[in-house]
Every structure is written in C-alpha cells, then in structure tokens.
Amino acid sequence: MDRIHLMTVFVAVGEEQNFAAAAHRLGMSRPTVTRAISNLEEALGVKLVLRTTRSVRLTDVGSRYLDDVRAILARISDADEAATGTNRVMQGHLNVTAPVLFGNDYVLPCIAAYLDNFPAMSISGYFLDRVVNLVEEGMDVAVRIGHLPDSSLKAIRVGSVRRVLCASPAYLKSRGVPLHPEDLGQHAIVAATGVSPKIEWRFGRDERDISVRIAPRLAVTSNDAAVHAALLGVGITRLLSYQVARHLAEGSLQAVLTDYEEEPWPIHVVHGESRYGAPKVREFIDMLVSHLRKHPDLR
Template sequence: MDQIHLMNVFVAVGEEEGFAAAARRLNLSPAAVTRAIAGLEEQLGVRLLLRTTRNVRLTEAGQRYLDDTRAILASIEEANEAAAGVNAAPKGNLSVTAPVLFGKKFVMPCIVRYLDEYPGVDVSALFLDRIVNLVDEGIDVAVRIGHLPDSSLKALRVGQVRRVLCAAPNYLARHGMPSHPADLQRHTVIAATGISPRVEWKFGAAEDPTLVRLRPRLTVSSNDAAIDAAIAGLGICRLLSYQVAEEVAAGRLRIILDEHEEAPWPVHLVHRESKFGSSKVRKFIDVLAEHLRGHQYLQ
C-alpha cells in the first residue's frame, strides 16, 4: 500500500480514537481503514493501537509514530506548497492560539484582515490562558508571553509587556497610595490566577527580588473580572500592561509602584520547526508581526 496513504489513515485513527470516525473523516469504508492499519503494523512489525470494544488507544510506540507522522505529512504539504511557488495564494486550514485578552485585542483584528485577503484559508483560533502544545494540539502559530524554554520551535520576538499593579483613583483616594510593595499587606488585593496564581508576589530585579506574601480578598480566574473589580474600586490587582492599557489611558485605573516592577516580559510568535516555509503560516506571521511590532501597548 502507498505509505502516505497509510500514514494519513493512521493519523486519522489516532486523532479520532476510533476506526469508524476515521473512516467518516477520510470518506473510506471501516473495512478499508482496518486493512490499512493492519498493513501498517505488519510493515513496521510493531503494535501501534490497542483495540477494545469501546475505543482505540495508542500504544507508546503508536504515540511516538503519530507525532513523527504528523510532522512528516506537514512537511510534505509544505514542500508541495513551496514547489507550487512562494507566490502561490495560501490555502487550507490555519490554527492559531493566544492568551484570551491578547487574542481579543491584538490577534483577532489580524485574523479578520488575513481572511479578507486570503479567501482560500480557514482559521481556527484557540484563545486560552494556558500554554498550548503546538505539536499535540496541531497548532500552527502561537503567541507566547514570557521567557521561552529551549525547544525545537522557531520564535520571532514582536514586543514586550510589563507586569503591573493598578487600582482605581477612587480606591487610592480612600486608602492611600502604597510607597513600597510591603505596603500591599495593608490593602485590599485582587488576585487574577491567570497572571499571579500564587499569593506571594515578586518585585524588582530577578537576582535580588522583593517577595511579598499576600492574602487576597478576591481571587478570580478571569483577567476581565479582575479588571472590572479594580475599576469598581474594590482594591489593587496585578495584571499585564497590555490588559489594562486602555483603562489606564482613560483614567479608570492608575498604575502604582512602577519603580518596583520586574523586567519586561518578551512577546514572541512561535511556530513549528520546518524545512519548508508554508505560505499560509508565513504570510499570517508577516501580518501579525507587523501589527504587533507597531503597537504602542507592546513597546
């Protein structure tokens, strides 16, 4: 059997976790899918899948082969695009991930512009305040805020943000302006778990930080909710500068203790290592990088 066909069938079964679902996805009969997997396992001399009456699970060897096969098929697709010409119009599916508020404020305008310009592309946008694994979840481009670990991914720096403390002017008028991080222990604190999951906040230089242990009166999982509570005058919250930039510019919030801030956090666009440049990925990165590098809130 054709090796590429076998790989495509295996990826479909592994991702769908079932033969019937994979058959529907590939528009093949279940029998054809079963034969393809049996042929692939015989060819490799290893069990890739564990079949039960309810579902199909990958073996350890199967998981490794799935990861490698995804990368191989992606390289083939990208090589075909490169052979078709670097000026060929992008087409296919593009998947993008970013933190929730960052995606809403900065990425969505670029996605709309990109879709208007390239009608042959469909985009899936996953906006979550957690790190998404590009390989495991099939993501093409990700926005990462913070220092990057070593990996095989390619990264393009497009800006920076700061972790800032802010409060509403009416709160500060009632309770006073803190002059040192230790003063926060006498204030009402709002903790946004997406930014400051611990109740011990760090300030200053990385080599000699000031640590302040706090007891928040309000802890929320949504950065939007923390911003709303701070604007309402409840207390002091810690967020990323881009998340509150509009509120600060409008005077609804005020940044405090900025002289005690940590060093800025870099913002990168991250994508998977590839020998060939996919036109749909390359052109989207160009659009997004141009927008982010020129934005006043990311300087």
C-alpha cells in the same frame, strides 16, 4: 500500496482508535483499512496496533510512530503548498491562540486584516488564559507571554510587557498611595486567581528582590474582571501592562510602585517548525509579527 498512503491510513486509525471510523473518515472500506495497517506492519516488521473485538489500541511503538508520521505528512503538505502557493489563491484554515485580552485587543485586528486580504481563508481564534499545546490541540500559531521553556517549537520575539500594580484615582485618594511593597498589607487587593486566597507577589530586578505575601480582599478568575474591579475602586490589582494600557493612558487607572517592577516579560509568536513552510501560515505569521512589533503598548 505506497508508503505515504499507508501512513495516511495509519494516522486515521491512530486518531480514531477504530477501524470503522477511520474507514468512514477516509472514504474507504473497513477491510481495505485493515489490510493497509497489516501491510504497513509487515513492511516495518513491528506491531503498531493491538486489535480487539471492540477497540483498537496503539502499541508503544505505534504511539511513537504516529507522532513521527504526523510530522512527516505535515512536512509533505507544507512542501506541496510552498511549491504551488505562488500559482493559486490562498485558501484553507488556520487555528490561532492567544491570551484572552491580548487576543481581543492585539491579535484580532491582525486576523481581520488577514481575512480581508485572503477571502478564501478562514480562521478559528482560541483566546484562552491558559497555555495551549500547539501539537495536541492542532494550533498553527500562538502568542505566548513570558519566558519560554525549551521545546521544538520556533519562536519570534515581538515585544515585551510589564507586570504593573494599579488602582483607580478615587481608591488611591481615599486610601493613600503605597510607597513600598510592604505597604500593600494596609491596602485592599484584587487578585486575578481562583487557585488560592494566599498569594506571594515578587518585586525587583536583582538579588534584592522583595517577596510580599498577599491576602486578597477580592479574588476573581479572569483578568478582565480584575480590571473592572480596579476601575470600580475595589482596590489595587496586579496585571500585565497591555491589559490596562488604555485605562492608564486615559487616567481611569493609576500605576503604583513602578520603581519596584520586575524585569519585563517577553512576547513571542510561536509556531511549529514545519508549519512555517506553509504559505498560508507564513503570511499570517509575517503579518502578525509586523503588526505586534509596531504596537506602542508592547515596547
């Protein structure tokens, strides 16, 4: 058996943790799958799989080998797509993730345009207010807001956003406009958090940073709920500029303490190194990068 075939069988066994399930997934018999794993272990001279009567478990070497083999097979697939992509219709599936409001307002229009251009493509959009692990959760492309940790992922900067404090004009008229971060102690605060009723907000861009301990009058678990509460006049909230850009432009919300804002946060389109070689991914990334870089709210 050729090595690529053995690797493909090993990935199925490693992901399914069961020989019968791997055989069903591959359309093969269980003895054929078992023999392929034995042949691979013999060729490598190491134990990859620990077998019991009820389950299959990877050895430590097997777990590391699974990650490496996945990357190798992905590169082979990408190379095949890159070689044949110009001669065939773009087809397949993409998994894309972004924060909830950002995904709805800025990524979804690009997804719609992409699907219109490539009718044989499909996309799953995972719009979540948490950091999604691209490798473990099978994402092709992600939008990340904030400074990125060092990783093997590739990132393309497309813009920036600010953290802004804002409230409805009616609230500010009745309670006054804060002129210094310490004035927030005299105001009702709406915080988008479900973690703790005590929150520290930082202000400023240099060594003169100011920290203010906040006790929210209203704590909510989503950014859109914080926006809605601010629109209702509940109090002052702190959100990213794109989340309230429309309301600030319309005048239904008003920014405060703008002289004390932190440095802007970068926005990146993030992808796996090998994934960028696949035409379907490359086309989407190119469209998304161009779309986001042109957007006035993200400059």
